[in-house]
Amino acid sequence: MLCKFFTIGAGGGGDVLSAYFVGLILKKEFNSDFICGGAIWERYRFDKKPGPRSIKEILNARRINDCLAWMRNALLPNGFKPAVAEVAEIAGDAVGIDITKPNKIAKSIKDFCYSNGFQPVGVDAGGDILARGNESVFSPLCDSIMLCALAEMKAPIAITGFGSDGELSRDEIERYLSELAELDALIGVRLLDKSLAKDILKKAERVKSHASKIPLLAAIGYYGEYESWDFKINISILNALVFFVKSEILFELNEMAKAVKGCKSIDEANEALHALGIKTELDLEKEMFEKEK
16 A cells, blocks of 8 residues: 655754655655645744744645645745745645644644545654753754654654754764664664755755755765854764654653643743753744844
8 A cells, every 4th residue: 555654844944854855765765655844933034033933824824724734835924935835846835834732733733644644754854853851952842842743643753964953962863863772763764865865955945944955965975064054063974864763752751842742832832841941942032032122
C-alpha cells in the first residue's frame, strides 16, 4: 500500500524548508507522495509582532481546521510572505500550523492525516528539539509545543543540519543522539543527496532560513566557516545527515515538552517554561518590541 507523508517543520517558520527536503527524501525512498508544512512563526526581523501568528491573522490562508491552513499566496498583515508560503510556491502548496492553541495541534494534524491518508513526520532544523532545558537554546517554546503534539501521535522526527541553527553544540547533539540510540529511539539515518540539494537551493533562494539551507550547502560539498544570522558556524558533510528518532521517547526525556502539555494558549505554554526557569523566544521578541516602542 502506498504511504503518503505529511512532513512538519517543528521549529520556527524556516523549518518548513527542511520539511520540504525531508519529504523529497521520503518520496524517493518510498515512492510516495508528500505534503510539507510548518509553524507560522517568523523571526522578529521580518514580523514585528511578538510570537506566532494565528490563522485568522494571515491574509489568503485557506483554513483546513482549527490549527491548519493551506498557505500558497498567504501573507502576513505587513505584506511579508512567511517561509511556509514561500515553500508553498515551490512545493505546489504547503500547510501552515497555528501554534497559538497548543492543546489543539495534535488533533488538527491527526484529523488532517486521517482524512488524507498521510503519515505525520516531524522535522527539526538544527537539532535544538533534542535539548533538555539546561542548554543555551533560542527557541525552546515552539520546539516544546511541537514535540508535545508529535509525541502524542507517535510521529517520528527527522533531525536535520547537525547544529545548523547554532544552538546545540555538536558534542551535545552527538551525546543526545547516542542516548536515543541506547534507548532504541534512533530509527535511521539518511544523507541528503547532492543533486537534490543543488536543485532545492536554486528553487528556494527566497526562503529565509539559514538553518535549513546549511544542510543543502553541506550536501554539495561546502566545508568551512559560514556566517548565519547572528553567528558563525563550521560546516562539513555531517550537516547533510538526517537522523530519524522516536518522538515519544524524546518527549519522555524532555521536561519542557512535558510542561507545555495541555496548555490552551501560547502565553500559558510560555509561563509553563518560566516555571522551569527557562527564558523563551517569545520573551526575547517581547523585549525587542518594548525597546523599539
